[in-house]
Amino acid sequence: MIEDLKLKNYAPGTRAQYVACAKRFAAFHMRSPAELGEREIRDFLLALVFERATVEKLKMHVAALKFLYGTTLRRPEEIVALPWPKVPHRLPDILSGTEVERLIAAIEPLLHRAVVMAAYGSGLRIKEASLSSRRRHRQQAEAHSCARREARTRPLRAAARPAAGLPARVLAAGVGSRHGPPSD
Structure with a gap:
């Protein structure tokens, strides 16, 4: 064995x-x-x-x-018919209202306390709150990188448009923007 x-x-x-x-x-x-x-x-x-x-x-x-x-x-x-024992599911301990108030009051700084109060008030679990926080940071980072990339390439695209011989209505719509050319 x-x-x-x-x-x-x-x-x-x-x-x-x-x-x-x-x-x-x-x-x-x-x-x-x-x-x-x-x-x-x-x-x-x-x-x-x-x-x-x-x-x-x-x-x-x-x-x-x-x-x-x-x-x-x-x-x-x-062992084919050998059953697995049923594992009872324990309910979580529930804090009283005063315990929750004392717990939240002990959180410093004020910003962290506000985040915990918002998460608690909306019924989020700890893991859900941390995941949404990570996701928000990732989205903010992506937005900043897109903005930086847009700022770097804007002069290049402006110089390339007249050389490409594009129609005026396409130039006005902003070729290369996130929305693309206008639809007719």
Whole structure:
């Protein structure tokens, strides 16, 4: 099992956990996992449930046994019906109104406080607020680079227009502008 875990490039911590789970499974039945089947796997996992093992611990054991039987022992039929434990979703802690006021009042400078108040008031999550901030900075940088490029090329385009022999109505519309020539 250790060699298979290394070949699949599992993290050292995950390898150690999977091996420990497999050892615990073998010790529970006092036999080699190669001699055991689906019924013994289920009995072991039910014993973990009755011991009040955490959902995370149960999930780790299921993952280790699925790897052991599916990859190392090449007996995937033993684990096909093995269910993943349901992980309950915890609700986030909600701050009271006074806690929110104290938190916002502690933010300095005033500009940062205003940004946090706007994000909080509009219901943005932290990641959404930071992404919109990054996007806004990127758009501002692009706008500035477009303006600089426009300023650098304006004299060149003005000099090239008469030489190109363009009609007066096209010249008046500003060839090369972002909007293009006028449509008829």
